[in-house]
Amino acid sequence: MTVEVTRNDGSARYEARVDGVLAGFAEYQLTDALVVFTHTEVLPAFEGQGIGSALARAALDDVRDAGERQVLPLCPFISGWIGKHPDYQSLVYGAPRSTATD
Known part of the structure; x- marks a missing residue:
């Protein structure tokens, strides 16, 4: 089974x-700074x-x-x-920035 995930901008959903x-x-809903998953x-x-996992990962x-927005996961x-x-986690709006070093 192959799952194909696409973004459908007309319906505002993946x-x-x-x-x-x-x-x-x-x-989802878009703002200038966020993708709000509803x-x-x-x-x-x-x-x-x-x-569901394939959908979440791809989205x-x-x-x-x-690289333009952060995520607000209301869903x-x-x-x-x-x-x-x-x-x-670093995609989530308001999440603390990573302190990890390479």
């Missing part, structure tokens, strides 16, 4: 598809298959790669996912 079929989405949903037929990677799923993946 969409996960499996074999071309919509499997889930993460809705709701994530995995369709029942795709639950428990890692769709957050997209925000990171753009409990995105917030919880970031909590389990601390390497994404």
